[in-house]
Amino acid sequence: MSQAGICPIQDRENAGILLDYCDRKLDPDMMALLDSHVSQCAGCRQALAAQQLVWEALDSWDPAPVSIDFNRRLYQRIDKEAATAWWRRMFQPVLPFSMRPALPMAAACIVLMAVFLFQAPSEQQLQKKMTVEFIDVEQVEKTLDDMEMLRQMEGLLQEEPVSRRAL
Amino acid sequence: MSIPQPQHSIKEGVHKDMAAAIVIEHDAELMLRVREGDPTSFTLLLERHRTPVIHFLYRMVQNQPVAEELAQEVFLRVYRSRASYEPTAKFTTWLFRIGTHLALNWIRDHKKERGQESLDQEKADGVARQVADQRQSIEQEMVRQVRLSEVRRAVELLPAKQRAAVLMHKYEELEYSQIAKVLQCSESAVKSLLFRAYETLRVRLAHLG
Numbered sequence: 001m002s003q004a005g006i007c008p009i010q011d012r013e014n015a016g017i018l019l020d021y022c023d024r025k026l027d028p029d030m031m032a033l034l035d036s037h038v039s040q041c042a043g044c045r046q047a048l049a050a051q052q053l054v055w056e057a058l059d060s061w062d063p064a065p066v067s068i069d070f071n072r073r074l075y076q077r078i079d080k081e082a083a084t085a086w087w088r089r090m091f092q093p094v095l096p097f098s099m100r101p102a103l104p105m106a107a108a109c110i111v112l113m114a115v116f117l118f119q120a121p122s123e124q125q126l127q128k129k130m131t132v133e134f135i136d137v138e139q140v141e142k143t144l145d146d147m148e149m150l151r152q153m154e155g156l157l158q159e160e161p162v163s164r165r166a167l
Numbered sequence: 168m169s170i171p172q173p174q175h176s177i178k179e180g181v182h183k184d185m186a187a188a189i190v191i192e193h194d195a196e197l198m199l200r201v202r203e204g205d206p207t208s209f210t211l212l213l214e215r216h217r218t219p220v221i222h223f224l225y226r227m228v229q230n231q232p233v234a235e236e237l238a239q240e241v242f243l244r245v246y247r248s249r250a251s252y253e254p255t256a257k258f259t260t261w262l263f264r265i266g267t268h269l270a271l272n273w274i275r276d277h278k279k280e281r282g283q284e285s286l287d288q289e290k291a292d293g294v295a296r297q298v299a300d301q302r303q304s305i306e307q308e309m310v311r312q313v314r315l316s317e318v319r320r321a322v323e324l325l326p327a328k329q330r331a332a333v334l335m336h337k338y339e340e341l342e343y344s345q346i347a348k349v350l351q352c353s354e355s356a357v358k359s360l361l362f363r364a365y366e367t368l369r370v371r372l373a374h375l376g
């Protein structure tokens with residue numbers, strides 16, 4: 001009991017006792033008992049000194065101060081989550097729990113379909129587009145015809161006075 | 168910003184045990200108020216527990232930005248799960264359980280990168296301290312830095328669960344029963360973890376005496 005390292009108090013089963021004794025956490029009776037034991041046991045005294053050294057070493061390790069914007073960043077994240085929560089609330093109550101992981105995939109599919117539908121012209125749109133193109137051609141032809149007609153009329157009008165003069 | 172900042176911190180009682188009991192009850196009470204939709208109570212909980220959680224995570228991962236990021240996740244998870252909160256365990260136990268879970272996962276995922284990162288962080292901390300402690304002589308500061316890096320290294324080399332147990336026991340002063348709940352093991356297993364961890368630290372740090 002007086003030699004270092006062989007005291008039963010230092011066994012794994014009694015691991016908490018020396019730590020609590022070192023930390024003055026034991027009840028008064030147990031403290032008195034340990035005081036008496038330690039005064040006679042070199043192994044325990046050595047273990048206690050080594051433990052004290054460990055705690056002093058650990059005490060020297062001060063952590064860095066917390067960033068001043070820690071709370072602000074957290075509240076931003078909370079606000080962001082709250083803003084997107086309405087979308088989740090729309091789907092989550094009606095879907096069974098097992099289907100919830102499929103939600104992001106379903107959302108992606110909806111977006112893809114929407115993009116496809118907006119980009120690919122519908123039959124009606126195609127017909128409308130063709131009609132527009134057809135009208136355009138007609139309009140141009142009509143405009144050209146009108147211009148030709150105007151030109152002819154202009155010619156007639158210019159010729160008319162001469163003929164009138166001749167008359 | 169929907170969550171108001173508190174105007175003053177909550178004063179704790181004079182008698183330590185009584186104060187601890189009040190704080191424990193108060194934490195659960197505050198969390199129940201958060202559950203009912205009171206954002207001020209969340210701010211009070213954050214103010215009270217932010218620093219110990221970040222310090223614990225910092226000593227676990229030994230990287231300040233990572234520790235703060237993990238702490239953000241801890242409080243975000245607390246806020247997210249407010250609706251289902253039941254005061255079955257101490258609030259701090261719950262908090263440290265989330266924090267330890269996140270830290271152990273992070274350590275597992277970044278095991279290979281740790282060596283260099285830890286050294287870089289040590290240098291960064293060293294520069295910050297050199298500026299802060301200009302009154303100390305360069306020699307004293309160098310000795311302090313060497314000692315500090317040895318302490319950090321000794322803790323870092325502990326298996327992650329032993330490390331968590333030591334940090335909760337030494338710095339956060341959690342009871343064995345609380346550490347057991349955090350690590351999801353028995354109290355005797357916690358004592359065994361602590362025994363092995365301190366035994367290792369006693370050997371590794373013996374030369375500092």
Ligand SMILES: [Zn+2]
Nearest residue numbers: 007009041044
């Ligand atoms: Zn002994």
